[in-house]
Amino acid sequence: MTEHTHRRGDGTDTPATIDHGGGVWSIKVPIPDNPLGHTLVHLLDTDRGPVLIDTGWDDPASWSALTTGLASLGVRIEDIHGVLITHHHPDHHGLSGQVREASGAWIAMHAADAEVVRRTRSAEPGVWLDYLTAKLASAGAPPDHLAPLLAARDSGRMRTLPGLDAALPDREITPGDLLPLAGRTLRAIWTPGHTPGHVCLHLEEQHPGNLPGRGRLFSGDHLLPGITPHIGLYEDPDDTTVTDPLGDYLSSLERIAALDAAEVLPAHQHAFTTPAARVTELLAHHAARLTDLRTLLATPLTPWQLAERMEWNRPWDQIPYGSRNIAVSEAEAHLRRLVKLGHAEAVEDTDPVTYAAL
Secondary structure, eight states: OEEEEEEOTTSOEEEEEEEOSSSEEEEEEEOTTOTTOEEEEEEEOOTTOOEEEOOOOSSHHHHHHHHHHHHHTTOOGGGOOEEEOSOOOHHHHTTHHHHHHHHOOEEEEOHHHHHHHHHHHHOOTTHHHHHHHHHHHHTTOOHHHHHHHHHHHHHTOOSOSTTTTOOOOSEEOOTTOBOOOTTOOEEEEEOOSSSTTOEEEEEOSOOTTOOSSSSEEEEETTSOSSOOOOOOOOOOTTOOOOOOHHHHHHHHHHHHHHHOOSEEEESSSOOBSOHHHHHHHHHHHHHHHHHHHHHHTTSOBOHHHHHHHSOOSSOGGGSOHHHHHHHHHHHHHHHHHHHHTTSEEEOTTOSSOOEEEO
16 A cells, blocks of 8 residues: 655645555545544546546535645546545535536436435525424424524525535446446445445455455445444435434445455545454444433433433533534434334323333
8 A cells, every 4th residue: 555645835744645556546635624534535447537436525625635636646637537426425425516527527326315415406495494493393402402593594594504516416326236437347335324325336356465355345434444424314304204224224234244345445534454343343332322222211302312311422512513413313313223123112292202212
C-alpha cells in the first residue's frame, strides 16, 4: 500500500491518496464540521476509464480535495467514466452532479435510494419540516425541541438541508448483478439498514497481495472497522409501511460475512481484513443493546424518553440539537425490532405512545 501526499497550506504533508493495488485507490475527501473527518472516495481503473465509488460532500474544499487527489494519480476530473454510489447520504453522493457536469460520467445507484433522492428533490417546501415535527411530537419530544422546527416552517427557511439538490442517477444498480465495467468483475450486494438502498460492491478478483479470502469489498457505511453506523427509521412522509431497518441491517451483515472477502475498503476510517470477525462484533453489540433497552422498558417510555436513557458517545444534555433527532430515530428503529421480536409492545391509550417490555 502506497500513500501519496500533497502539501498543505501550513507546509506539512498530509496523506491524500492511498494505492490499494490492482487498480484501486482511495482519496480522502473532507466532510465540513463533522467528527468523521472525511469520506474515502475510491477510484477503480477500468478498460473504459476510471470509475469513482462515491464522491464526497458538496463543498468547495471537498471538491478541491477530490480533484487534487485525482490529479496526484494522473487523472483529470474530465476522465471519469462513471460514478457508483453506495447510498444517497450527502457525504457520499454530494459531489456526483458536479462530477457528471465536468466529465459526462454516468451515475448509478440502487432504486430504493434513487427514489429517496427523487422524492427529496420534488418535495413541496415545508413538507419535510411538517413531517419531522409531527414525527418528533408523536415520539414524545418536548415543546422546546419542537419550537425551532415550527419557527423554521413559519419563517420559510425550509430548503437548506443537504441533499435537496442531489443529482438524480441515470443508471440503476441491480442487486446480485455484475456491474458492466470493462475489464473488472464487480458485483452489487444489496445491504439495507443504514439506508433502504445501501449497496456494497464486491470486487471478485484475486487480492493483489494474495490475502486469503474472496476478493475485496467496497462497504460504504455498512461495515466500518471502528464505528457502528447509524440505523434509524427510513423516512418517507407518504409511506405508512412499518419497516424494520435494524432487522434489515442485521440480516445484511450476515450476508456480507458469508462473502468471505479478503479485505474491506470502507468509506470511512481505513481498510481492514477479517470482515467476519467485525460482523460478529456488530451483531453482539446490537444484541446487547436490545437487551439493555428491554431493561429500560421495565417502565413504559416514549421513544424520546428511551433515547434520553440510551448510551451514546456523550451525555444527553451534551448532544447537539440535530443529533438528538437522529438519536430518537435510532431509538425508534430499536423499538421496531423489539416489537417485531415480541419483546416489547405499545401501551394502549397512551399519547404520545409509550412502549413497555414483555
